[in-house]
Amino acid sequence: MILTQPLFKARLGAVQTATTWATVEPFILAAERGFRERIGSPLFNYLEGLSDIEATDYQLRVLAEGAIAWASLFRALPHLKFRIGDLGLMKNSPANTIAITKWEYIDSKEAVQQEADDWLEDFFQLLESLRPAVWTASIGYQRRQAHFIRSTDELARFVSLGGGRNGRFFDMLVPYIAKVEELYISPVLTDSDFEDLLEKWKDPEASWSKEETKAIEYIQKVVAPMSYYEAFPYLPLQVDYKSFSSPRVKDGLVDEREPEANDVNTLKRQLFMDAELYTAKLKKHLDKVASSTLFPGYFDAYKKAAPVEKPDDFTDTPHVII
Structure with a gap:
């Protein structure tokens, strides 16, 4: 596993220290599986083995950790709103806290997804610059190229x-x-x-x-x-198993229209x-x-040369050439 609890919180920065590892670990594992499939197992294993923080390649691991961390948070957000117990679904409301509005929640999800995209793009940009042998020999590289x-x-x-x-x-x-x-x-x-x-x-x-x-x-x-x-x-x-649909944006900081x-x-x-x-x-x-x-x-x-046209030959013709 490429992420540890300290690394997960360090790459996100905005996560509260009270967030427990057990709460987010399943989402981290899912995000890691998706990342591994995208880059290929050989490169993923190579990143796991990087340990010299002074090495140029180590920055690849940092970017990979960030991409996975933000993708994990995006997966976890919908489930962090509630707590599930023997009594069913519950929503905690500690003292001196208020629930966020719908537009704030949607805006937060979009911001988290954008962070995940940006970290991933930075990762691939550096990867294309460094081109470690384990990457250029991989199926993932051939697919991307x-x-x-x-x-x-x-x-x-x-x-x-x-x-x-x-x-x-x-x-x-x-x-x-x-x-x-x-x-x-x-x-x-x-x-x-x-x-x-x-x-x-x-x-x-x-x-x-x-x-x-x-x-x-x-x-x-x-x-x-x-x-x-x-x-x-x-x-x-x-398109999904239910039917065709056309998504609409109803809430957010920016109003959108068709x-x-x-x-x-x-x-x-x-x-x-x-x-x-x-x-x-x-x-x-x-x-x-x-x-x-x-x-x-x-x-x-x-572009092959066209046949050379012979000049007109009026020899032995009754016409007068002027």
Whole structure:
């Protein structure tokens, strides 16, 4: 177990010292399981073994502890409102305390979730910078590197609608990133060039020509807005075993309303136009730089020299050429 009681309270800071370990331990175990699944067991075990607080890698453990601690608190919050005993559910009301309002509770949950997201994003950002061998050899790393947009930070460079540092939203968007690459990028590059470029993109030690770098930039500028566009029909819906539903925000510090149809259509149209613009730029760039050695699939499909046209021969014709 990566968290101890002192570490749990130290990473949160705002938790009252009276909170007992037994109360939160089940939620910590659940949050650790989720974190382990996300990064893979080899990396999790590596983090558990880090003990030198002066080492650069130790900061990875600190960030992991923070992400798990805040995720644990988010899981625990709904259950901390009550106490369960032989008489059923009860709510304590000690002297000189008052119950918080509904909007305060909702705001607190959202703040806790944002803290968990931020710690997790900081963890992955440092992980990508340090790239320990146990990470680059893992399935989790390969899964995260499988697309031309690999993180919330990369996504926010081109479209910042998701808030920039929202890991939950990015995880939801990954299937649409894959869809865009399959339906819109691969046909432009040709399948062979797409696969070769993506494999090279996954290699942190690869060297890049300026032509390839520019192509990657155009690809990302297509994938980012188009993944939003493809996800749009599904964003308002929540699906579970009960039925389809559309979540609504009723309480909180900020009043929210359903967007007007014109607002939605304008945004969708702009996302599509942005993707179309950079698709055209990508094609123009490939037309300019593709050769038998650079983007050879595209070159073979679209740029092979056309047959040389012979000049018209009017020999032995009765027409007069002026």
